[in-house]
Amino acid sequence: MPVHRPSRTEAESRRKAVLFCPDCDHESDIEGDWNVHDEDDRRVYDCPDCGTTITTRPRATPLLTP
Secondary structure (H helix, E strand, O other), X not given: OOOOOOOHHHHHHOOOOEEEOXXXXXXXXXXXXXXXXXXXXXXXXXXXXXXXXXEEEEOOOOOOOO
């Protein structure tokens, strides 16, 4: 079975860090219009259209200075 390889134009226009909402098909890059809030030690990304939680990621911790 042949493998689909995107055309050069298709590959150039595609953003690398794109999140997709599985419930409403909203899509935006990681720095896009997601509703982002912190809970405990993680950062939560919610869909701005339907409120579904898309992903949770560890929150960056500040470096300690001596």
